[in-house]
Amino acid sequence: ETGVTQSPTHLIKTRGQQVTLRCSSQSGHNTVSWYQQALGQGPQFIFQYYREEENGRGNFPPRFSGLQFPNYSSELNVNALELDDSALYLCASSRSGRFSYEQYFGPGTRLTVT
Amino acid sequence: AQKVTQAQTEISVVEKEDVTLDCVYETRDTTYYLFWYKQPPSGELVFLIRRNSFDEQNEISGRYSWNFQKSTSSFNFTITASQVVDSAVYFCALPSGAGSYQLTFGKGTKLSVIP
Numbered sequence: 001e002t003g004v005t006q007s008p009t010h011l012i013k014t015r016g017q018q019v020t021l022r023c024s025s026q027s028g029h030n031t032v033s034w035y036q037q038a039l040g041q042g043p044q045f046i047f048q049y050y051r052e053e054e055n056g057r058g059n060f061p062p063r064f065s066g067l068q069f070p071n072y073s074s075e076l077n078v079n080a081l082e083l084d085d086s087a088l089y090l091c092a093s094s095r096s097g098r099f100s101y102e103q104y105f106g107p108g109t110r111l112t113v114t
Numbered sequence: 115a116q117k118v119t120q121a122q123t124e125i126s127v128v129e130k131e132d133v134t135l136d137c138v139y140e141t142r143d144t145t146y147y148l149f150w151y152k153q154p155p156s157g158e159l160v161f162l163i164r165r166n167s168f169d170e171q172n173e174i175s176g177r178y179s180w181n182f183q184k185s186t187s188s189f190n191f192t193i194t195a196s197q198v199v200d201s202a203v204y205f206c207a208l209p210s211g212a213g214s215y216q217l218t219f220g221k222g223t224k225l226s227v228i229p
Contacts (some may be wrong), residue, residue, distance in 0.1 A: 033215065042118075042205050042219030043159070056216060088157055094215075103217065105151075105159035 002027050004093050006104035012112045013081050021109045023091030024088040030095070031055070032074040033103055034066060037088040049074055078111075086113045116141050118206050122218035127196050128228050135191045135223045137206030143167075148182065148189045149207040149217065159205070165189065196227045 005024045013019050025032050031050045035043035045058035049068035064078040072093070078085055088110050092103035127133045131150065139148065152161040165182055173180045176196040177197075181190045192227040193200055203222040 031215075035217075040221070042207070042221050043217070045210070045216040045218075048215055058216060090157075090159060092159070102161060102164055103215075104161060107156055107158040108156070 002028075004091055004104055006089075006091050006109050007105040008109060009107070010110045010112075012114065015081055015083060015113055017081050018077065018079045019081060019111060021078075021089050021091075021111070023074045023076070023093075023106060025072045025074070025091075025093030026104050028095060029093035029104070030072050031093060032068055032072065033073070033092045033094070034076045035090040035092065035105075036060070037090055037108070038086075039087070043090055046076070051104075082114045083113050086111060116208055116210050116218040118208060118218055118220035120204075120206055120223050122223045123221070124224045124226070126228060127225045129198060129201075130195050132192060132194050133196055133225065135193075135204050135206075135225065137189045137220060139187050139189065139206070139208055141187075141208060143211065146191065146208055150180070150191050151205045151207060151219075153203040153205065153222070162191075162204075193225075196225075197209070198227050198229050201225060201227045 004026050005085045007022045033048040034046040037043040046055040046060050048055045052068045065077045067075045088108040090105050092105045093101045119138045146167045148165045152160040175211045177194045179192045203224045205222045207217045207219045210218050
């Protein structure tokens with residue numbers, strides 16, 4: 001069984017640029033959640049995708065957007081990058097639908113905004 | 115609103131010692147789940163346990179054990195005979211509301227096991 005994979009591993013961007021992060025869910029999982037983890041903090045929920053639609057959103061501005069594809073993989077897009085967007089971005093997939101209690105996380109993408 | 119407090123920021127123990135990581139939570143829900151995750155230096159969050167608030171029995175899995183006390187809103191995690199591979203950041207979490215899929219995490223406890 002293939003676990004959750006994310007790409008790229010590391011990324012350096014300049015303030016104001018746009019970035020796309022990618023996630024492949026674990027085999028058999030149809031729900032993907034994205035979290036932002038600042039240094040020394042716990043992960044913060046960004047949003048979740050189920051059946052290619054956004055299924056809930058945390059306290060993040062609209063410049064954070066996402067997509068889910070028919071194969072359940074997902075993208076996180078961040079526009080107009082700010083220095084505070086520097087963080088580890090974690091993707092998590094789960095088997096159930098709207099109530100995805102057991103989430104399995106990928107290794108994350110470390111984004112640095114300079 | 116849900117809240118998870120992990121008061122211990124960092125803990126260091128010598129290998130083979132026992133260590134307990136504390137987790138205190140706040141929720142208005144009458145039924146809820148609680149989770150523990152491990153984050154090794156590689157960054158990936160590893161699922162350790164899910165506990166339903168209905169079940170207050172302590173749980174043991176190998177060297178790991180969990181003590182859930184609803185009366186004190188605590189869900190503590192004990193590692194017995196710690197090993198260097200246990201060095202990681204440990205997070206306690208609960209869903210953001212009844213039926214919610216959004217996890218609210220504590221700030222984590224960094225455990226260092228010294229050989």
